[in-house]
Amino acid sequence: MKKKDTLSETMNALRDKGYTDDLNLLDDKIENRTKSKKYPIDEFEVDEYFRFEGMANPADNSILYAIKTSDGHKGMLVDGYGKSGGQVSEEMMNKLKIK
Numbered sequence: 001m002k003k004k005d006t007l008s009e010t011m012n013a014l015r016d017k018g019y020t021d022d023l024n025l026l027d028d029k030i031e032n033r034t035k036s037k038k039y040p041i042d043e044f045e046v047d048e049y050f051r052f053e054g055m056a057n058p059a060d061n062s063i064l065y066a067i068k069t070s071d072g073h074k075g076m077l078v079d080g081y082g083k084s085g086g087q088v089s090e091e092m093m094n095k096l097k098i099k
Helices: 007-016 090-095
Strands: 021-025 029-032 037-040 044-052 062-069 074-080
Touching (some): 007 044, 007 074
Antiparallel strands (some): 029 037
């Protein structure tokens, strides 16, 4: 999918593709708040990712991940990158590493 101009436009386009669940990043797993489930690193895949850079403030940098879990749920995870990136395990960092 082609990145849209804004984070919210890209999120809306991903929702249209079935990525509707709200995901949170934990130290060594992701949490699907919509389904009240947690997935270890080996139970999800990053399908796509999109970077957004803050125009005025580097702290506004964010990355949007489109993720599919091993049981077929699709959702989105938004995190900061650069100085504002979350504190997670090295294994999780490697899983989410931008290729």
